[in-house]
Amino acid sequence: MKIDIICPLYKGEKYIRGLHSSLLKQENVEINNINYVLTRTNDQSESILKELGAKYEIIEPKDFSHSTAREMMARKSNADIIVFISQDVKIIKNDWLYYLTVDIINGNCEAAYSRQLADKNNIEKYTREKNYGNQSFIKTKNDIKSMGLNTFFFSDASSAISKKVFEELNYYDGKILASNEDQYIAYKLIMAGYRIKYCADSEVIHSHDFSFKTLYKRYQDTGDFYRTEPYMNNYGTNSTGAGMAKYILKRIIEDKNWKAAIEFIPNMAARFLGMKVKK
Incomplete structure (x- = not known):
């Protein structure tokens, strides 16, 4: 083909x-x-x-x-x-x-x-x-x-x-x-x-090192998508995000990745707030 x-x-x-x-x-x-x-x-x-x-x-x-x-x-x-x-x-x-x-x-x-x-x-x-x-x-x-x-x-x-x-x-x-x-x-x-x-x-x-501002903007776009395509919210958007956050925290602790640990809360906040403000 x-x-x-x-x-x-x-x-x-x-x-x-x-x-x-x-x-x-x-x-x-x-x-x-x-x-x-x-x-x-x-x-x-x-x-x-x-x-x-x-x-x-x-x-x-x-x-x-x-x-x-x-x-x-x-x-x-x-x-x-x-x-x-x-x-x-x-x-x-x-x-x-x-x-x-x-x-x-x-x-x-x-x-x-x-x-x-x-x-x-x-x-x-x-x-x-x-x-x-x-x-x-x-x-x-x-x-x-x-x-x-x-x-x-x-x-x-x-x-x-x-x-x-x-x-x-x-x-x-x-x-x-x-x-x-x-x-x-x-x-x-x-x-x-x-x-x-x-x-x-x-x-x-394929990976990035986004600033919190850039991450916030990207998740605004994602939130806007879920707002304009509301049927997607029927499949557990919140539980999917929570599951990801739990996994990340678990792996940070296992790896003793202190740099990622410092970034964890503002990173998750940028994602959550970006989604919420547009969704």
Whole structure:
């Protein structure tokens, strides 16, 4: 099956060369196109893309959202599988794309997402551990009762979806989503009876060291998503957040990670207040 890779870029000049090189090294897959969606800025991203001979389209900042940029490019694709990646993922292995897409190719699922590993010894290290274990599994509508909101956990920092199914579901319905567009499509997939695979063998490194202000803003966007898509609140948003906080605290204590311990309360407060103010 032919694969199109779509990567939104925003002030991504420091990532492009390494990311593009790692994509070209992928083995045992048929890459149809690597397409970048460049939000116009005054950095050197466009010059680097031209230097690499990469395919890209430019959009204005006022026209960007996480859903609209991806939907625009996916609608133009003639591939069998759409793969979304974030500009700041680090792809270390040449089998990342193979493991991400093989079960879609073999008819075992309609969408898949990669394991994300952290390279920073902060709180995000523990959120990655919680969300991305070392065992692969497939989620279906039958798992909602046991998994709740986690049934719809799906990250397009590194994900794949059948183009035919994506088109059938009308992509993101033309919605302008500042965040959680991946959760939105995961909900549609699951509720339509499709299968999502978590691929532990498809690994990327993806972690941040956000300021509390940035974290607060990100969770405002998440809260806004749950406000505008209120049906999501029926699956235990509060219990999911509480479970994550308990896990993080447990792991901080086990690791004696004092830096993370100092950050724990303001970090959790930024998440909670950001969600609450918009939700």
